[in-house]
Amino acid sequence: MNPVLRENLDVLFDQGHVLSIYFYLLALLAPVAFVALYSQSLGDQMWRGSAMLLKVCMTAAVVLIVYFALRLANQEYAPERFKPLASWLHERRRGVGIVARGRLASLLVHIACLVLLTAPFLIWAGAISHTPLPRLVAMLALIPVYAFCYGVWGLVTSVLYERERETREFAARLLVFLVVVAALAVYLPLNPVVYVLGVLGQEELEPLSIAGSRWSADTIHFSFHFVLGSCGLIAHRRVLKHVLERGHR
Amino acid sequence: MTEPEVRRPARRCRSPCRIFVVLALLALLVPAGAAAEILIEPSVGFHGVFQLGQPFPLEVNLENIGAPVEGVLEIEVWKGGAPQGGASYRSLHRREVFLPARSRRSVQFTIDPDLLSRPLKIQFTSAAATATRELDLRRHFSPAPLVLTLSEGSAVQLTSLGASLTNRVVALAVAELPREAQALSGVSHLVVYDLSLRDLSRAQAAALDQWLAAGGRMVIVGSLNYTLYQEPQLARYLPVRVSGVRRIAFSAHGTAAASEPVAGVWAQTAAVLRGKVVTASEGLPLVVESDWGKGKVVYFALDAGRPPLSSWSALPSVLQGLFRPAPVENASLRSQWNNGIFAQALLSPWFVSTYVPTRSLFLAIAGYLAGLAVLAQLWQRRRMTRRAVTAACCGWIVCAAGAGYVYFSRGGGAPEGVLLAATVMEDASDGYVEAQSNLALFSMQRGERSVSFGRGWVDLMPLPARLSAQPGDPAVYWHGAGTTRVQLPLKAWDFRLLRAHHVERVQISAAIAHQEGEIGLEVRNSGRNDLTDCWLVAPGVRIALGDLPRGQSWKKNFPLGAVDGDPARRTEESLRGVAFNDRPRDVLFHTSFFPQDGVRTAWRNGAALFFGWVKDLEPGIAPGEPHFRVQSYALYRVIMPLPGPEEE
Numbered sequence: 001m002n003p004v005l006r007e008n009l010d011v012l013f014d015q016g017h018v019l020s021i022y023f024y025l026l027a028l029l030a031p032v033a034f035v036a037l038y039s040q041s042l043g044d045q046m047w048r049g050s051a052m053l054l055k056v057c058m059t060a061a062v063v064l065i066v067y068f069a070l071r072l073a074n075q076e077y078a079p080e081r082f083k084p085l086a087s088w089l090h091e092r093r094r095g096v097g098i099v100a101r102g103r104l105a106s107l108l109v110h111i112a113c114l115v116l117l118t119a120p121f122l123i124w125a126g127a128i129s130h131t132p133l134p135r136l137v138a139m140l141a142l143i144p145v146y147a148f149c150y151g152v153w154g155l156v157t158s159v160l161y162e163r164e165r166e167t168r169e170f171a172a173r174l175l176v177f178l179v180v181v182a183a184l185a186v187y188l189p190l191n192p193v194v195y196v197l198g199v200l201g202q203e204e205l206e207p208l209s210i211a212g213s214r215w216s217a218d219t220i221h222f223s224f225h226f227v228l229g230s231c232g233l234i235a236h237r238r239v240l241k242h243v244l245e246r247g248h249r
Numbered sequence: 250m251t252e253p254e255v256r257r258p259a260r261r262c263r264s265p266c267r268i269f270v271v272l273a274l275l276a277l278l279v280p281a282g283a284a285a286e287i288l289i290e291p292s293v294g295f296h297g298v299f300q301l302g303q304p305f306p307l308e309v310n311l312e313n314i315g316a317p318v319e320g321v322l323e324i325e326v327w328k329g330g331a332p333q334g335g336a337s338y339r340s341l342h343r344r345e346v347f348l349p350a351r352s353r354r355s356v357q358f359t360i361d362p363d364l365l366s367r368p369l370k371i372q373f374t375s376a377a378a379t380a381t382r383e384l385d386l387r388r389h390f391s392p393a394p395l396v397l398t399l400s401e402g403s404a405v406q407l408t409s410l411g412a413s414l415t416n417r418v419v420a421l422a423v424a425e426l427p428r429e430a431q432a433l434s435g436v437s438h439l440v441v442y443d444l445s446l447r448d449l450s451r452a453q454a455a456a457l458d459q460w461l462a463a464g465g466r467m468v469i470v471g472s473l474n475y476t477l478y479q480e481p482q483l484a485r486y487l488p489v490r491v492s493g494v495r496r497i498a499f500s501a502h503g504t505a506a507a508s509e510p511v512a513g514v515w516a517q518t519a520a521v522l523r524g525k526v527v528t529a530s531e532g533l534p535l536v537v538e539s540d541w542g543k544g545k546v547v548y549f550a551l552d553a554g555r556p557p558l559s560s561w562s563a564l565p566s567v568l569q570g571l572f573r574p575a576p577v578e579n580a581s582l583r584s585q586w587n588n589g590i591f592a593q594a595l596l597s598p599w600f601v602s603t604y605v606p607t608r609s610l611f612l613a614i615a616g617y618l619a620g621l622a623v624l625a626q627l628w629q630r631r632r633m634t635r636r637a638v639t640a641a642c643c644g645w646i647v648c649a650a651g652a653g654y655v656y657f658s659r660g661g662g663a664p665e666g667v668l669l670a671a672t673v674m675e676d677a678s679d680g681y682v683e684a685q686s687n688l689a690l691f692s693m694q695r696g697e698r699s700v701s702f703g704r705g706w707v708d709l710m711p712l713p714a715r716l717s718a719q720p721g722d723p724a725v726y727w728h729g730a731g732t733t734r735v736q737l738p739l740k741a742w743d744f745r746l747l748r749a750h751h752v753e754r755v756q757i758s759a760a761i762a763h764q765e766g767e768i769g770l771e772v773r774n775s776g777r778n779d780l781t782d783c784w785l786v787a788p789g790v791r792i793a794l795g796d797l798p799r800g801q802s803w804k805k806n807f808p809l810g811a812v813d814g815d816p817a818r819r820t821e822e823s824l825r826g827v828a829f830n831d832r833p834r835d836v837l838f839h840t841s842f843f844p845q846d847g848v849r850t851a852w853r854n855g856a857a858l859f860f861g862w863v864k865d866l867e868p869g870i871a872p873g874e875p876h877f878r879v880q881s882y883a884l885y886r887v888i889m890p891l892p893g894p895e896e897e
Contacts, residue, residue: 014635019625026621030614037605116643120617120650127657128606130694130741 003094004102007083009109017078018110021068022117032060033121037128055200057125058139059193062146065114066176066192069147072110073103073154074172076165085162089244096240103155103236111147115140131200139196146192149225150176152232159239179228189217190224286315287348287373287380293389295397295419300435301390304361306427309371311356313348320375322346326362337364339723346373358728359432365390391417394437396572399423399444400554416572428452429733430459438572439465442554443472446482452731454482461486462542462681463752468571471517471550478517486546488539489519497531499551499558511561515552536571542681542752547571603878604693606661613656617649664878666692666739668700670868671837672883680756680775682885686868687837690737691744699727699873701734702749734873749870761785761857761889768809768857773802776863780885782834783861784827788819788891790857791826797861820855834862837882860886 012018036056075082088094119140126136154172161168183190189198189205195217198205205217290310299305309322323343330337342358362369368383396418416437423446427433433456449457461467467486469478471494477483478491494517500510516533524539524546537548549571551558558564624645628638656662669689674682692698725736737745756776762769768787774780774797783794787809797803824842829835838860863883872879 016629019629022621022625026618030618034610034614037607037610038601116646117621120646120653121614123650124610124613124653124657127654128610128661130658 002098002102002105003092004088004099005105005109008102008106011078011081012072012110015078015081017081018113021072021077022113025064025068025114025117028064029057029060029118029121033057033125036125052129054122054125054129054131054136054139055197057122058143058196058200061118061122062143062192062196065111065118065143065147066150068114069107069111069151070154070172070176071169073107073151074158074168076169079165085159085240085243089240096237096244100237100240104152104233107148107151107155111144111151114147115143118143135199139200142192142196145225145229149229149232150179152229152236153179156232156235156239159236159243162243183224187220189221192225195221286313286318286378288312288314289371289373289380289382291369291371291382291384293384293386295395295421295425295436297389298391298395298417298419299389300394301365301392302363303394303435304359304431305435306429306432307358307360307369309356309358310353311346311348311373312353314351316377317348317350318375318377319345319347320373320378322356323370323372323374324358324360325370325372326360327364327367328362330364337367341723341725342728343725344728357428357432359427359429361431362386393417394435395419396438396440397421397436398440398442399426400442401444423448423453426453426457428456430456430463432456433460433465436460437466437574438468440468440470441483441486442470443474443477443552444483445477445480447480449482458541459752461544461546462677462754463683464543466545466547466572467541468547468549470553471515471548472552473515473555475517486541487519487522488524488537488546488548489521489534489550491517491519493518494552495533497533499530499535511557514558515555517550517552519548519550540679542679542754543677543683603880604664604667606657606663609656609661609663613649613653617645617653620645620649660693660876663693665694665874665876666690666698666872667878667880668868668870668872669833670870670879670881670883671833671841672866672868672881673841674755674863674883674885676757676759676885676887677752678758680754680758681752682755682757683752684750684883686749686751686870688747688749688868688870689744690739690747690872691742692739693742695741695743696739697736698739698877699734699736700747700870701732701873702870736873751869753869755863755866755885757863757885759859759885759887761859761887763809763857763889763891764806766809768807769805770807770859771802771804772797772859774799778866779864780861781864782829783859785857785859786820786823786827787857788855789823791823794861820858824858829862833880834882838884841884841886856888856890858886858888860884 036053088099122140153175157168157172161171180191187208189195207214207216208220292308294305321343323341326340327337328340342360344356346356348354365386368385371382373380393416396416398418398420400420469487473494475491475494478487494515496513497516498510498512499514518533521534521537524537526534526537528536533550535550539546553559553564624638624642627633670686672684672686674684677683690698690700727734727736757774759772770785776799779799780797783797785792785794785807790809792807863885866881866883868881
């Protein structure tokens with residue numbers, strides 16, 4: 001097993017630090033799911049009833065999982081228990097690839113756990129609101145995509161500001177905030193919540209016209225997140241290399 | 250080879266050929282016979298006449314000249330359109346019919362088309378045969394209500410009746426009376442003369458009762474055969490007890506065509522049981538009127554179908570006096586009903602909790618979290634290995650998610666849908682109420698939903714606005730077994746708004762009397778349901794009276810203070826101040842008193858009003874599916890207009 005991943009699992013799982021994250025996640029999502037049962041609306045042609053349930057739960061789950069994934073990637077929980085990067089790269093002479101893969105794998109494990117824990121709420125909400133199973137599965141698959149694309153930037157900031165905890169937390173939040181605001185300003189369906197609500201509501205999302213050519217909302221949305229995630233991965237490797245080179249100097 | 254030997258094989262060949270040709274011809278005949286198996290012969294209204302804009306009976310005679318067949322008889326009518334201020338939409342009436350071999354059968358429907366420009370389509374469909382017939386209704390309607398006369402074919406006809414009325418008069422036999430009260434909507438008067446009602450079926454009698462209670466008028470003309478009037482089937486309608494006949498001299502006082510008295514007229518001798526004696530002569534009640542719900546029964550003791558009265562020149566004007574038109578429909582009952590009102594009722598949390606799986610979701614969430622907490626505890630205490638905890642955790646999550654999905658996708662213990670019935674009942678005297686029900690049928694799951702209603706329901710129509718949105722999904726009325734079922738295709742989380750209008754007996758009566766400076770209220774609850782949250786409202790007066798349990802009555806007087814300003818405004822102020830602890834009741838109450846659609850309600854000129862909620866009243870209309878919840882609200886009210894200052 002990757003030593004960086006093993007360290008992450010030891011600190012967060014074996015020492016129980018991850019339990020507080022799960023507690024907050026479930027403590028926030030459970031009341032939302034229950035109260036959303038009472039969110040009704042009467043459209044022009046259709047009474048929506050508890051059909052809003054999945055929309056509300058999905059929105060809450062996306063926001064919470066992205067938030068906690070970002071914080072986990074940014075090593076905001078028990079940071080003093082993790083070995084510094086310099087220790088991995090210089091003292092233990094681990095390669096940038098091993099460290100990057102280990103940190104990435106840790107992020108993926110946490111995302112998987114977060115999605116797994118919230119899955120029953122979303123599945124029940126889907127069943128109550130009679131959402132077709134394929135659409136429900138697609139929605140569940142979207143959550144880890146968003147968590148990864150935004151969470152990977154937590155890995156970047158955790159390397160950039162490793163020794164400055166408050167700056168690190170602020171930088172990660174600011175980065176995600178700016179991305180979200182910029183996306184909303186440029187094209188609304190770039191936002192994960194807007195996109196999820198549009199898909200669940202079976203709404204026809206407005207295509208984007210760029211230089212005379214029209215692009216569907218799906219294409220733009222997934223391209224944007226692919227670019228966002230890829231840039232995060234590249235940036236993560238680069239900053240790790242930068243740390244390695246700085247150590248050598 | 251000789252010639253006969255050559256011909257023999259040719260002959261051998263010809264015989265099978267002939268058989269083949271005959272068989273082929275027979276085979277051609279078989280489908281032709283099957284195609285012409287069912288013959289449709291419709292009969293519209295009452296002997297081909299119906300009143301425009303009112304429901305009417307349609308009798309479809311089916312003749313099967315082939316093998317036994319079981320199929321569906323369907324009538325397609327067009328509703329809505331310009332007369333109703335919306336788009337036109339189809340409405341289907343269906344009935345399952347079995348036709349034995351070489352048989353005839355007649356099937357009765359009650360239909361209510363709004364558009365006569367489109368033909369009525371009648372179709373019989375089965376696996377074996379299909380037959381279609383189109384009917385142009387434009388040749389059959391009458392703008393005025395009809396007058397029906399019931400008399401035996403052999404009996405003396407009321408020849409003067411046709412001359413005395415502007416309405417179309419149609420003579421019927423007892424067997425031709427419709428079995429649904431709704432079919433009599435276009436009939437203003439029913440005349441019974443010299444006839445036995447022994448052959449009246451229970452369904453026909455129930456339809457007559459309902460029609461009368463809803464405002465129909467029955468005129469019973471006496472005859473020499475007085476024993477017919479002593480039969481219970483006819484006597485139950487009579488306001489008198491007929492004991493015999495005798496000859497009297499009759500003069501038409503007060504009529505335009507008053508003339509010399511006619512001597513030797515046959516008159517029934519009778520004792521008055523109820524109602525009001527309008528005309529009497531020589532100690533005999535000649536014209537007696539009694540109420541029947543909103544309707545009226547008029548008894549005329551003279552034999553108008555036999556000489557000397559039948560040939561009397563003033564008879565038409567005398568008969569005309571018996572046919573007073575019914576008052577116009579009470580517009581104040583027309584409470585508003587639309588998506589907005591429905592939403593207000595729906596959105597109250599109490600109401601929501603009746604149709605969402607609140608308890609089961611709560612238990613599921615609590616159970617799931619409890620399971621995770623136990624696993625976390627085991628992990629913290631190192632009772633299990635990391636691998637075992639991970640496996641147990643994954644197993645628990647998968648099981649909870651899977652079981653919950655199966656359970657909640659089947660409804661999760663919540664109803665499949667809800668039927669909301671909001672009824673406003675206006676006192677129609679004699680223990681009857683005229684009720685208008687606003688109905689909403691909503692379904693959480695996709696499927697064909699239905700609402701069934703008994704014979705008491707005079708009128709039920711889906712609101713056209715909802716149907717026009719989905720022109721491909723017509724409402725289907727299934728007839729049979731004494732009830733009618735409206736089938737509505739609904740999507741998941743979809744709803745339909747409907748309206749019903751009927752008259753029924755709830756045995757609650759309330760009377761308001763305006764005396765010198767005070768209001769007298771007398772309420773008697775002889776029904777099966779309690780009357781709750783009762784109020785008395787008048788200009789400047791708003792009194793909460795509390796509950797009136799069944800079997801009890803009130804007789805109270807309340808002072809009516811000096812009313813400053815416009816009494817109508819003061820009444821409205823008093824009404825708007827009425828509040829209930831229940832949001833749906835508040836909404837339904839205010840929409841029933843403040844319709845906002847331009848209708849001038851009865852209290853607008855200033856009135857004294859009594860109202861209360863009829864507790865646990867069964868709406869008389871039921872969802873066709875067992876897992877539907879019914880929420881019924883029924884508001885009973887009496888409105889007594891107060892005299893204005895000028896009238897006082």
